[in-house]
Amino acid sequence: MSMSPEHVTKKRRSSGIAIIGMSWLTMTLGLFFATLAGEFVSTIVAAEWMVHLTQAVVIISIVLPVLFVIRRHFHMKSVLLPLTGKSIIHLLFGALFATSLAFIGLAIASMNNWITITEWHFSAEFLLAVALNSCIAFLYEALPEELSMRGMVYDGLRFRLRLPVFFAYVTQIILFLLVPMSVSLLQELVGMDAGNRITLDYMILLLTYGITLQLLRSLTGSLWASIGFHIAYLEVARFVVVPGDRPALLNYTAQDNGLAEIFILYMMIIFVGGIILAVLNAWRWWRIHKS
DSSP: OOOOHHHHHHHHHHHHHHHHHHHHHHHHHHHHHHHHHHHHHHTTOOOHHHHHHHHHHHHHHHHHHHHHHHHHHTTOOOSSOSOOHHHHHHHHHHHHHHHHHHHHHHHHHHHTTSEEEEEEOOOHHHHHHHHHHHHHHIIIIIHHHHHIIIIIIHHIIIIISOOOHHHHHHHHHHHHHHHHHHHHHHHHHTTOOOSSOOOHHHHHHHHHHHHHHHHHHHHHSOHHHHHHHHHHHHHHIIIIISOTTSOOSEEEEESSTTHHIIIIIIIIIIIIHHHHHHHHHHHHHHHHHHO
């Protein structure tokens, strides 16, 4: 006996709400338990990379299996598999796009004397540090976040609830912002120090960063592109712009403290990158509707 259209619509919407809610909750709890595990390991292990590796293992052990079960239960198309040559091209494109914007920003800042590059470093130690950190960033930050928020949550909004693109974007971004806020609340409830201070600047950064990543996924139709962009952004921040105690690609002095961070990481990679992707998406949608 066939179901009525009204029943089909109701079932599709209820499954969409379930997909969105469970995917968001999985990401939030996965991140919380990862920070909790990292806090525990930091008390018995001095090495920072061991703490981050533990966090990566914990979050990936929670997020991936649960999202796989959700996808199977609701008969959703895989947003990552199979891993093909095209997927690798998308991954490299996303990484190259972010890296190119960063070095264009670096060149502009240098030519305008906003920064002065004093020394370049390119060593085996630098390459090993970037490779290790990229693997951890992939497991701890890029893969679970992209798969849950810009994968499952967005697909639930767009294709199960069938929200228009604009409203699907807005809702996904709001849910994305709620993840660190909820994790910080849970951390306070168990007596942990909040991993990130929830400030207006931080929320604006997450807002624009999330939009740029979603635009990249929409343009390429692949989560691998946003994963590549995500990893490249983190590595540029950690090994080029704000290396701290890590091996750095270069040494520089800036006219104003924080100028390089704002211009390269925010203005160039996120803001300019977002504008380029918005224009390309608009052109793509115009061509589709025209044809």
